[in-house]
Amino acid sequence: MARVRSGASFVRVTSPDGTSHLVAFRLYEAGLMSGDGRYAAACGRTVLAASMAAAPGRPCPLCRASVTPD
Numbered sequence: 001m002a003r004v005r006s007g008a009s010f011v012r013v014t015s016p017d018g019t020s021h022l023v024a025f026r027l028y029e030a031g032l033m034s035g036d037g038r039y040a041a042a043c044g045r046t047v048l049a050a051s052m053a054a055a056p057g058r059p060c061p062l063c064r065a066s067v068t069p070d
């Protein structure tokens with residue numbers, strides 16, 4: 001799995017199962033433009049976003065692992 005430098009900005013997207021995934025801002029914008037509410041998360045999953053008003057869920061460990069902190 002390719003590691004992503006934390007210099008890139010990420011948006012936290014909570015899926016309906018309560019897991020918060022990290023989506024690269026560029027991909028988040030692409031998801032918004034497509035209008036179907038699906039975003040490609042850093043862990044490789046396609047996340048169907050829950051309501052934007054939903055509380056943040058448990059962080060996805062795979063997303064955290066693929067975004068290198070520094």
Ligand SMILES: [Zn+2]
Nearest residue numbers: 021043060063
């Ligand atoms: Zn994830």
